[in-house]
Amino acid sequence: MIPPRIAILHHPRSLAPFGLFQAVGGAAELLWVVDDTVSGDPQLLRILSRTGTVVPIGGLDHDEASGVLATYRPDGIVSFVDDHIELAAALAERLGLPYHSPQVAANVVDKARQRVALARAGVPGPRFWQVPGGLPTDQLACLAGTIRYPGVLKPDHGSGSRGIVRVASPEELVGLLAGSPTGSVVEEYLSDAPDGDRFFASYFSVESVVSAGRVSHVALTGRFPLAEPFRETGNFIPALLPSPLQRPVLEMVEAAVEALGIETSVVHTEIKLTPEGPRLVEVNGRLGGRPPFVLQSVSEVNLFQVACQVATGVPVSIEGPVACQGVGFWLMFQPTVTARRLVSLEGLDHLQAVEGVEAVSATRQPGEAVDWREGTDSQVLTVRGRAANHDQLRQVIKTIRSTVTPVYEEGNGGVPVTTATFSAGTGI
Amino acid sequence: MMDESIRNILAEHGNLPLDVAKIRDEDDLYQAGLTSHASVNVMLALEDEFGVEFPETMLCKSTFESVAAIRVALSALTGP
Numbered sequence: 001m002i003p004p005r006i007a008i009l010h011h012p013r014s015l016a017p018f019g020l021f022q023a024v025g026g027a028a029e030l031l032w033v034v035d036d037t038v039s040g041d042p043q044l045l046r047i048l049s050r051t052g053t054v055v056p057i058g059g060l061d062h063d064e065a066s067g068v069l070a071t072y073r074p075d076g077i078v079s080f081v082d083d084h085i086e087l088a089a090a091l092a093e094r095l096g097l098p099y100h101s102p103q104v105a106a107n108v109v110d111k112a113r114q115r116v117a118l119a120r121a122g123v124p125g126p127r128f129w130q131v132p133g134g135l136p137t138d139q140l141a142c143l144a145g146t147i148r149y150p151g152v153l154k155p156d157h158g159s160g161s162r163g164i165v166r167v168a169s170p171e172e173l174v175g176l177l178a179g180s181p182t183g184s185v186v187e188e189y190l191s192d193a194p195d196g197d198r199f200f201a202s203y204f205s206v207e208s209v210v211s212a213g214r215v216s217h218v219a220l221t222g223r224f225p226l227a228e229p230f231r232e233t234g235n236f237i238p239a240l241l242p243s244p245l246q247r248p249v250l251e252m253v254e255a256a257v258e259a260l261g262i263e264t265s266v267v268h269t270e271i272k273l274t275p276e277g278p279r280l281v282e283v284n285g286r287l288g289g290r291p292p293f294v295l296q297s298v299s300e301v302n303l304f305q306v307a308c309q310v311a312t313g314v315p316v317s318i319e320g321p322v323a324c325q326g327v328g329f330w331l332m333f334q335p336t337v338t339a340r341r342l343v344s345l346e347g348l349d350h351l352q353a354v355e356g357v358e359a360v361s362a363t364r365q366p367g368e369a370v371d372w373r374e375g376t377d378s379q380v381l382t383v384r385g386r387a388a389n390h391d392q393l394r395q396v397i398k399t400i401r402s403t404v405t406p407v408y409e410e411g412n413g414g415v416p417v418t419t420a421t422f423s424a425g426t427g428i
Numbered sequence: 429m430m431d432e433s434i435r436n437i438l439a440e441h442g443n444l445p446l447d448v449a450k451i452r453d454e455d456d457l458y459q460a461g462l463t464s465h466a467s468v469n470v471m472l473a474l475e476d477e478f479g480v481e482f483p484e485t486m487l488c489k490s491t492f493e494s495v496a497a498i499r500v501a502l503s504a505l506t507g508p
Contacts, residue, residue: 016464016468018464018465018487047468047472050484348445349445352460357459358459359459360458360460363463365445
């Protein structure tokens, strides 16, 4: 059988081409749709050419770009980052490929629009306020006075926890947004469910597949507590979710998928457990960044291949959440908010010997700058592995955290300070 | 000679947090800190150094998982 040709809109923050090529594993022939930035990176161009066909569309409008892409006869199109979902939708519409319509694409990438659609459909979520860009300061102050605090300020477009901060007062919000040309959303800050296990975060995600009018829920992904202000520190599959909550949570995702009009896509939905019950925080109309790798380590499901299948319009149905062999995890060490440079990762040599650890990736080298403003991408170290169950997971994570200690140069004087990354702001 | 070149390339392009000299031939390089991104740089540097091109069938994680695995792959490409 000839594998389908899948057009992938490449983006610097998307999945690494080589890793994606390996993950797809021959289930699809890859067409790398790229803009002008790639021509300045011969190394990247070389690897893209080795793992697929490069389709340059830099400087072209949607009609021209779809015309170029049409000559490669793609069977499907996909974007693994929010930044390119609307472009993918525009090209898909012109080429007659199954993907989000432009309206649905706008629903999934525009946080304000998404929250309006979810609220109208009665999907339980945080209260929210839209803050248009370019508001005069007096109007901004007036709007800020109507918002309930503390709130969570988010750019209306964005991902990876970039630019997300907690705001405590109208004055603080005005200080942050005065003169900002881009729109934002302020959400009500959701408290953690009181009876939750504080070792783990009180939020999780649902990895679903929407295909041929059916929603399949493939996995529930648990989270480790956030680093300040709202940066992810990792996830694990399967999540620890009380059984009585599972069905209502999955129905909440189905209601959200319907409200947003999603018909063909892999979907990654974040949900928080609060004192008032589960609340849907956000729907992403794409594959989640890390859960597919974790799921692959503990099950037979390869969500990368599933995403390619869905992209071609082939009906996909998965009975889930799927069975897992143990608990897979992906742990990230985030720098403190005051750190400006990584000095060292003390104890890194000993991590390999920790039972349950399968892969260690230092994403920053000693001497490299770090900046919490990069969101989740500010991580300095990633540790992946597996545990037999959630109790063992807890032990493995504790051992990892006690084995390696990042040392940072702080921004307020440059004196190296040893900092346990998880000691602050994560509820542990 | 081949092993020395492989280790030099790992030291220069592998972005490993450990001293490459301390890594044994069979040690798992991913567990030792080789990232997917760095493995690409290693692959390209190996191709340049040995004048070979890894075929698509070899563009998989296992090809670069250890010094020994890299040696086996290169030997298959460069011949006896």
